Amino acid sequence: MQKILDIDITIIGLGLIGGSYAMAFKEINSGHIWGVDTNENTLKKAANMKIIDEGYGDFSAHIPIKKSDLVIIAVYPQAAVKIIKNNVKNFKKGAIITDVLGIKGNNIDVIQEILGEHNAEFIGGHPMAGKESSGLEYASKDIFNGANYVLTPTKKNKKHTVDYMEDLIRKIGFKNISIVTPEKHDELIAVTSQLPHAIALSLMNSKGVDKSIKNFIGGSFKDESRVAKINPELWCELFMSNKKFLLKAICDFQESIADIKAAVESEDCERLKTIMKNASLKKGELN
Amino acid sequence: MQKILDIDITIIGLGLIGGSYAMAFKEINSGHIWGVDTNENTLKKAANMKIIDEGYGDFSAHIPIKKSDLVIIAVYPQAAVKIIKNNVKNFKKGAIITDVLGIKGNNIDVIQEILGEHNAEFIGGHPMAGKESSGLEYASKDIFNGANYVLTPTKKNKKHTVDYMEDLIRKIGFKNISIVTPEKHDELIAVTSQLPHAIALSLMNSKGVDKSIKNFIGGSFKDESRVAKINPELWCELFMSNKKFLLKAICDFQESIADIKAAVESEDCERLKTIMKNASLKKGELN
Known part of the structure; x- marks a missing residue:
């Protein structure tokens, strides 16, 4: 497939969804794709599958984050907040951070509050794709094909960022992209x-x-x-x-x-x- | 596919299930397959699809029934009882009659009572296969592949008939065949x-x-x-x-x-x- 994208991406959490993102972006992106996971075996597996360029443990997440234009956080709600907190000064200037969580609650407010006036911008996202099994071994870029995606910007998000994300998400196969508030x-x-x-x-x-x-x-x-x-x-x-x-x-x-x-x-x-x-x-x- | 069966069959009601039976038997049976339906277009369509040898309207159902070793009734509960009543003297000696109804209730008792000591034997069956759309145009023999099938014999059924049906059903693709009372x-x-x-x-x-x-x-x-x-x-x-x-x-x-x-x-x-x-x-x- 033609490489229609050239950005550096860090994916945090290489489970079913994170792994599927890695696969989908690997196919269209000529920039780097780095993976962060607490499980060393998962990182090795992802590297062997050639869906990431390099894997990093939790404590060295800052290494790829510092260089990434896009950071996708595909871990549990509480872990997501913790990662942002720990890396608040590590995000690259102008970087976009997004999540994949099925429920937004007040997480986005909390995260945007943590980020404050720092370099990076967080925008909530929810890929409505999944499988009844979890883990990297079930990951597949095909689960995104034709699926629904919800973007949940707040007043703190720039219009340009919303448009950029919409375009990006469409590139990896999502079809209907809805833009609503986190509460809706x-x-x-x-x-x-x-x-x-x-x-x-x-x-x-x-x-x-x-x-x-x-x-x-x-x-x-x-x-x-x-x-x-x-x-x-x-x-x-x-x-x-x-x-x-x-x-x-x-x-x-x-x-x-x-x-x-x-x-x-x-x-x-x-x-x-x-x-x-x-x-x-x-x-x-x-x- | 090899023709591993040689019997004459009448299928009453060429909807999704009846049509699928016609297709499935057409592939393995060298005997006749006749269709009965109240809708003339359906009969024409089935003939065009070459899944029946000939089609008959409701009032001439007795013509194929008289010659059939197996009669499959794939219509609504009340219509099924009516057809048996109308043809009680038309069934061939030794013929097996079966239905496809999802609920047995006291229908089987009623039907076996109607048949009495006549030539044919009725045994209840339920192919656990379907689609969310009805009608011949959605029929497909594939819906039977690997599906569950329930046979509901009563004390009036011969063991030989149960065994024969079990074998027949397996031949058209069903996998797990359960034998229980109509009530169970x-x-x-x-x-x-x-x-x-x-x-x-x-x-x-x-x-x-x-x-x-x-x-x-x-x-x-x-x-x-x-x-x-x-x-x-x-x-x-x-x-x-x-x-x-x-x-x-x-x-x-x-x-x-x-x-x-x-x-x-x-x-x-x-x-x-x-x-x-x-x-x-x-x-x-x-x-």
Whole structure:
């Protein structure tokens, strides 16, 4: 593929998402791509895969950061804040820092506060791509192809930075790029990502769901339980940091399934068919 | 592909499932495959696709039925009973009749009662394969490949018939074939198929789910809402005829999602992580 980009990039955290970024940028970027990870084996693996030029441990993160035009932070919320804090004076003048977190909460305010009037600019980002398995071994640039991406600038971000990021993200395969406030992002994501995860977990934990049903599973159950294979540490942090919106989404869903239950209970076919038609129609609109 | 079967087959109802059966048998069977459908265009289409040798309208169903070793009834529950009633004296001596219905209820008893001591033997079957779209144009023999199949014999079925069906079903690509009573089938299917459909409908009908979320949808929402594109006539009949087991499955699921809500509400991380670990573990076991 043609190298249409020439910047130096540091990716912090070479898991599924960080690793996929490394792959995607390696293909289009002629500049350096450095990786930072706490796990030495992961760094070796990434180097062997030739998706990074060099790997650095946590404590030497400043070495590539000092030279990078773009720093992508692909670690857990609390770790992300810590890295910025530790490197606040190390970012290159004019560098852009972004994250990949599924929930923004007040993290962006905290980070922008830490950075203050320093050289670098932080802009929140959320690649809506993933897999039910975590870790570098599952990374693939293909997960970004045609996927949705959300940019969450604040008043502190320059318009030029937002435009630059939008262009960059499009270059590695994302299709629909939305620009909303961090709070609006969290409200929407509670419905489109956290609620489906809560549903998948609830389905798997339902009474009656055990090995005995294995050979009776069709596509609907398989699809709906897919994301139940979850990373509890990460998702607990994500759920808790979006408590307000997630609880609202769960309540709305509970009302909705109670409607179906009531229609079945009272054998109200007309009501049930209307529910089915509405859902079907809405699904069609969202495709 | 080698023709490893030589029987004459009538398929009643050339929709998604009936059409897929026609395709699958056409590939391995050197005998005739006839199609019966109320829609003349569907019959023409199936003939053009060369997946049936000849098509018959509803009123001439007796013509192919009289000559068929196997009759597959792939229409709605009430229509299935009617067809058997109308053709009770037309079935060939020793013929096997089977259906494809997702819910068995007391249909099988009713049908076996109608057939009485006549020539043909009815055995219930449920191919756990499908698509979110219905109709012949979506039919594909591939949907059977590796899918689950449930046979629901009663005391009235001969062991030889059960074995014969099991072998036949395996020949067209199904993998795990389970043999259970019609009642056990309905109990399990409430959990593995009807509940996931009720969930998908509820997700789509949740407040907050509308066009505005379109660009914020990731894989989890897409997968979990897939089957919300539903056939209301069929699924209303399926839901209502399995009322008891479906309501139980919904109740169990409601308890399960209430657990998650309570853990988030009280910010009980340990509880939430345990819920996530359990779900993840169970998902692993069912894969």
